Amino acid sequence: MTVPETPASGGPEIALAIVGVGKIARDQHLPSIAADPRFRLAATVSRSGGAEGIENHPDLDALLRGRPDIAALSLCQPPQVRFEAARAAILAGRHVMLEKPPGQTVAEVQALAALAAAQGVTLFATWHSRHAAGVAPARDWLAAHPPRRVRITWREDVREWHPGQTWIWQAGGLGVFDPGVNALSILTAILPAPARLTSADLHVPENCETPIACDLTLAGSGGLEIEARFDFRWEGPPAWDIEVETDAGPLRLSKGGAELFIGGAAQAVAAPGEYPDLYRRFGALIDAGVSDVDLAPLVLVADAFLLGRRIPAAPFHE
């Protein structure tokens, strides 16, 4: 990937549309686009409303037909319906940014990447947690101080953080891996070498298709041992922590990567924020004429389902 990590110097304004105006679009995408001078929100696609004062289309095909000036689309729907939208947008010659996870399956995202390459457009499979303030400095520090052991704790109350998201519990909906893949996206960004899954215990409520909690073990290079515990049943304050042991002392990322501690001392880290940084990078990728599709986090999730033991858990009722 040859895209500069520094902010783009600013090219021509890009007209952009949001597809799927749900919670994540309202909370993160709309304010980030409003604050980014490179992008102008030109339209939305939403069956349930859209954004105030912005032209809305009931379906994507109508937008692709009616607005050839819109060069870029940001897809914020649930992953179950994202493939067809991404495919149509790429075939119409538009640049596409995908919320995480980038698809329901590994193969479909590989197919989109091949299609984007053939069409000469940018595909950006985003992992927003990688843009948290502590992640890049943690990666840089670990490059010089090899990790010996990693412990990941990712626990949150699903009723508080995913209200009404019933699709999470359906086959393909990922369950606790929906937040857990954020942890895996950080892990795969900060480790000096790739890790592989060696065991997975998946705790699946009797009335659900997907796990509500899981225990993973992974192995990295040089004898690195990694343990991860994801839990949706936690009713206290959430914890999104990654603790790393090294010969030079511990490193800890807290609050989903926003805070970094080395040797117990808080580090001064600053970043534009996860979603503002995603749009900065989307602009830079478009300028450079390249894509960024890193499937490593999704591959680890698929591997967990492939390799995992399923352990029955109490039924879940929201």
Place this chain on the structure above:
Amino acid sequence: MTVPETPASGGPEIALAIVGVGKIARDQHLPSIAADPRFRLAATVSRSGGAEGIENHPDLDALLRGRPDIAALSLCQPPQVRFEAARAAILAGRHVMLEKPPGQTVAEVQALAALAAAQGVTLFATWHSRHAAGVAPARDWLAAHPPRRVRITWREDVREWHPGQTWIWQAGGLGVFDPGVNALSILTAILPAPARLTSADLHVPENCETPIACDLTLAGSGGLEIEARFDFRWEGPPAWDIEVETDAGPLRLSKGGAELFIGGAAQAVAAPGEYPDLYRRFGALIDAGVSDVDLAPLVLVADAFLLGRRIPAAPFHE
């Protein structure tokens, strides 16, 4: 992949060792190596015996230390223990051929491929069914006659074809995908464009971790619809068939790809045999200094576990 499809012209003899002397090694690998002038079986690694008249080592490390002249290893153990062996062999500078499936997870095979590239050795992740006589002619014919619909039927009696292979039923053991991945390896070889999984019903016996049968639907390019049914519970003669509808009439691969019918007429196909052709190709890859690691079949299996609905089935007892 720039390796010639024609037989290698014959370079220097390569000393080779088999690791894991079980049913597949005895039935297929040993006779294929004996018939191949490029390879000489120099040793085996087996805890339970090895092959008559061939030097046997109780473990791989002993062989790697004691026989630096052995340039290539063919790994025939169950996938659960294959990663560490492949890693050790690659780090010792040996070329490695992997039985199918190439690993327990997608990420571990990606890690092996990266390691082989860094070490400058050949890694060959084999899919033996792709070397059945009808597969290459089917691929060539479908390149000119786009498939509209594909129906895969892969059914066999697990008691007859996998006696005592209890690891198949453990987490990571693939269940009916152990033979089913052969069908997927042919499918991904003959289709003109990649396919993606759209649904999977996994029938899992109450006392097993892995499915005994499954129903898959996949989508290909140009509206191609693919249905696959794998079933281990079949007690009659096995069926390993792929039927393809095209505008120019039907194509059918039978007997796991050994027989090809176009428009209902049997085609004259000839090939050296699956495993002899695997070793021919392994020699050609070593000569060319390249690897062949196509993960598409394993990715579709992982996607099936990721996306699949699990449906309880009657307990299985061998």
